[in-house]
Amino acid sequence: MQSSPIRPSAPASPLRFAVTALLLAALATSQACSTPPGADELAEARRRGRASYLANCAPCHGVDADGHGPQGELLDSQPRDYTDPQWRSAATRASVRAAIADGVSGTAMPAWDLLPEQEIDDLTTYVLSVAEQGPRVDGVD
Numbered sequence: 001m002q003s004s005p006i007r008p009s010a011p012a013s014p015l016r017f018a019v020t021a022l023l024l025a026a027l028a029t030s031q032a033c034s035t036p037p038g039a040d041e042l043a044e045a046r047r048r049g050r051a052s053y054l055a056n057c058a059p060c061h062g063v064d065a066d067g068h069g070p071q072g073e074l075l076d077s078q079p080r081d082y083t084d085p086q087w088r089s090a091a092t093r094a095s096v097r098a099a100i101a102d103g104v105s106g107t108a109m110p111a112w113d114l115l116p117e118q119e120i121d122d123l124t125t126y127v128l129s130v131a132e133q134g135p136r137v138d139g140v141d
């Protein structure tokens with residue numbers, strides 16, 4: 001009986017290698033997308049967050065993110081010092097994001113819900129990074 005030309009034991013053809021390589025590449029790409037953001041991506045988010053921070057937040061929170069912006073000094077409840085490690089260890093991504101998106105009631109902190117979601121995420125990344133990496137970002141300041 002004659003065997004099928006595409007039986008499993010057929011010698012591997014160059015085409016078969018190419019197809020396998022393509023499948024592996026596709027798999028690697030799909031895995032890369034589902035992994036948490038890498039260092040480059042975080043640095044980019046911090047950079048975008050710093051730019052938005054300077055435009056929107058520094059008047060109250062200060063260019064050095066220490067709560068000493070020119071408007072902040074005039075407020076009843078002075079903004080916090082984000083360079084303070086004690087503040088940082090109590091803050092979570094969720095708490096900071098919520099403060100930015102919804103504002104802080106009873107204070108001068110407005111809700112920034114008109115900003116795009118991505119920008120609120122970037123601001124959150126920036127604010128959380130200050131205690132460890134400092135307020136300034138190369139190429140933005």
Ligand code: HEC
Nearest residue numbers: 056057060077078079080096099100104107108109112123
């Ligand atoms: C009009 C002044 C003002 C502006 C502008 C402002 N804030 Fe605030 N913010 C405050 C005050 C006052 C508080 C309340 C005191 C505090 O918690 O720091 C506050 C609180 C916060 C908090 C909560 C801190 C905590 O953990 O309790 C975050 C986070 C924050 N602001 C981020 C931002 C960001 C990001 C921007 C810019 C998009 C911004 N703020 C713009 C005045 C301001």
